[in-house]
Amino acid sequence: MSSDLYRNIVIATDGSENSRRAISRGIEIAKLSGATIHVLYVVDTCSTISEKWTACKEMIREVMMNDGKKVMSKVKKIMEDAGVEVREVLLEGRPSDEIINFAENKDMDLIVMGTLGKTGFERFLMGSVAEEVVRYSKVPVLVVRNGD
Numbered sequence: 001m002s003s004d005l006y007r008n009i010v011i012a013t014d015g016s017e018n019s020r021r022a023i024s025r026g027i028e029i030a031k032l033s034g035a036t037i038h039v040l041y042v043v044d045t046c047s048t049i050s051e052k053w054t055a056c057k058e059m060i061r062e063v064m065m066n067d068g069k070k071v072m073s074k075v076k077k078i079m080e081d082a083g084v085e086v087r088e089v090l091l092e093g094r095p096s097d098e099i100i101n102f103a104e105n106k107d108m109d110l111i112v113m114g115t116l117g118k119t120g121f122e123r124f125l126m127g128s129v130a131e132e133v134v135r136y137s138k139v140p141v142l143v144v145r146n147g148d
Contacts, residue, residue, distance in 0.1 A: 005109070006033040010089075012040045012099045012113040012133075015071035022114035022144040023075060027082045029110070029142075036085040039075045040102060041068040043092040065090065096132035103139040111141045 011026040013019040023039075030037050043064045072088045079086040091098045103111050115130040134141045 004033075006030070006035045008038060008106070008108045009033075009035045009110045009112060010038045010040050010099070010103050010106075010108045010139075011075075012042070012095075012111065012129075013071060013075055014041070014095075015067070015074075016114070018146045019114040021146065022112050022142075023078060025142065025144050026112040027079060027084055029112070030079075030084040031082070035109070036087060037079055038087045038089050038102075038106070038108065039072055039079065040089045040091065040099060041072050042095040042098040043068050043090070044095050045092045046094040061092075065092070095129045096136070099129070099133050100137045100139075103137060108139050111137060111139050112144065113141070114144050114146065 006029055009026055009030055011023055013023060026037055029035065043061070045061060045064070068090050072090060076086050076088055089102060091102065099111060099113070102108070111133060113130050113133065115128065130141075130143050134143060
């Protein structure tokens with residue numbers, strides 16, 4: 001059984017334990033709808049690499065890009081083992097902006113991502129990529145909360 005409701009799903013992951021639940025939900029939806037999953041990892045070069053770090057900037061960027069490739073490789077294997085079609089996408093920039101731009105510019109039908117479920121002062125201090133994506137994306141977003 002398949003549906004035309006979701007043909008292309010983007011699953012944004014940061015490699016955390018929290019994102020595993022979102023990956024599982026995205027796989028379930030992809031299996032039901034016959035969708036292709038675009039696993040997206042964004043290297044946050046905006047808040048991590050300071051313009052003042054000129055000497056180490058490229059080395060730090062390269063380490064972060066390699067970490068992203070490792071995460072995507074693991075996620076791709078999980079998805080292939082589950083029998084879903086998967087494409088890897090590695091971007092760099094501000095995570096919420098990159099997720100939204102990719103989803104909107106590549107005609108994605110759904111964004112799936114996890115959240116830590118932080119509230120109050122803790123969320124204020126950390127910010128929330130998921131919250132920004134939900135707030136500004138024109139593409140529907142499924143946010144999977146971390147289980148307690």
